[in-house]
Amino acid sequence: MDGVEVIFEDGTVDKFDAVIGADGIFGSVRSYVLQDKVDQFAASPAGFWDCRNLVPLERAKAVLGKELFEQDRQYGWVGDGGFLMHDVLENRTMVQCIISAVEHSPTSERKRVLTRETLTQTLSGWLDGPIAKGMIELCLDQDDLHGYSQWEHKATPTYANGSVCVIGDAAHAMTPWQGSGAAMAFEDAMILQELLGNITSLADIKVAFKAYDVIRRPRCQRVIDSSRETGLIFCGQHTDAGLDPEKLRALLAPRWDFIFSLDMSAHKQDALHTLRDMQQG
Ligand SMILES: Cc1cc2nc3c(=O)[nH]c(=O)nc-3n(C[C@H](O)[C@H](O)[C@H](O)COP(=O)(O)OP(=O)(O)OC[C@H]3O[C@@H](n4cnc5c(N)ncnc54)[C@H](O)[C@@H]3O)c2cc1C
CATH class of the missing domain: 3.50.50 (FAD/NAD(P)-binding domain)
Structure with missing residues (x-):
């Protein structure tokens, strides 16, 4: 045909x-x-999940410290089992905050509810550091925080x-x-x-x-x-x-x-x- x-x-x-x-x-x-x-x-799952939030610049400065916003740049923080990122958007009015982590038990459900407990557990190894607690606060600044499993096509013939x-x-x-x-x-x-x-x-x-x-x-x-x-x-x-x-x-x-x-x-x-x-x- x-x-x-x-x-x-x-x-x-x-x-x-x-x-x-x-x-x-x-x-x-x-x-x-x-x-x-x-x-x-x-x-299929690639082995990571992430969650994000967009918060006002002044709120991010108050929580993370204003010294992190003296330059217009993207910050990435590497830690054991996770990665945090924040950058200034929307004409210097908003900050995008992202928490990503290794996904240990992927399920067919690509979306998961995240709570303070799950985030604290995920970043338990770096809570004494300069960034994790603040990023958890900023990501929780929304009604219904979800993490999204990252999926990929591992191969395609x-x-x-x-x-x-x-x-x-x-x-x-x-x-x-x-x-x-x-x-x-x-x-x-x-x-x-x-x-x-x-x-x-x-x-x-x-x-x-x-x-x-x-x-x-x-x-x-x-x-x-x-x-x-x-x-x-x-x-x-x-x-x-x-x-x-x-x-x-x-x-x-x-x-x-x-x-x-x-x-x-x-x-x-x-x-x-x-x-x-x-x-x-
Ligand atoms: C968190 C995240 C960050 C990313 N960051 C970057 C980045 O920095 N740079 C970059 O290059 N890429 C990035 N990507 C990837 C990028 O978003 C995707 O690769 C891109 O959107 C793919 O475009 P697409 O048009 O192929 O598919 P999609 O954007 O998924 O669009 C497919 C469209 O088809 C429609 N559709 C599906 N089925 C039907 C149907 N039956 N009839 C009619 N319409 C239908 C859907 O509704 C959708 O609108 C990121 C992705 C994620 C998840």
Whole structure:
């Protein structure tokens, strides 16, 4: 059959030359792409949870100390089993506070209620330090504090099936430790635009989607794995570095190099060469 038939939630049925699923980590287009492998490669817990709150700058200064807000910068605090972060947002009026921690017993329920007791227990090893008690206070400055389990696609055998493909979190959901999930979605779109802009027949859409899979999957998989490992380093779990500041600095500093250094023009050229090879083969 040529084209793809899509049934929408409201019952509408329509037919398209191709479908690009950008429907997120639990999107349904992934099910079509992976067929009977969809459960095997479903998203699963990455081993961390986090919670956050946005509080007024003056409140954050009062609780954490005004010296932490003399510079406009993001602060990250590494501790045993957890990572705390705060940064000034909203034109210097609000502060984002995040508590992240290693998740020891993940469940299928991705959301958990957090109380003062659970947070105190999570950060029990660093309550005597300068930051943990204050961050607990600031995160509890809301009615209903929840922690969210971080899930990821540990592996995905293909991003494309015929005239259907997935991009963004539908293809490669990842942890937020390297801040790259949306960035990878933009790169996916850039490569698809290059490929689809260089074909002249509907039949070649399938080839373009195959080339997209070949070009994008290794890079995105590398970011997924690197991001998870970065989380372990940030949570003081790296066997060599532990909580040693110098070792942490040495380990963390180069971790973004492979993400930022990709030459986008060369990446697009690689995609086009792959497309041409497939068309000729
Ligand atoms: C805590 C956290 C911090 C992050 N920080 C960063 C960062 O600093 N930098 C970065 O690059 N990335 C970051 N990310 C990742 C980034 O948010 C995601 O990678 C990005 O949002 C993925 O975009 P997407 O469009 O693929 O999926 P989504 O943003 O999930 O969008 C999918 C959309 O599809 C819709 N949808 C699903 N099913 C259907 C359907 N059947 N019909 C119609 N619509 C449907 C959904 O409602 C949703 O709007 C972070 C993520 C988290 C959780």
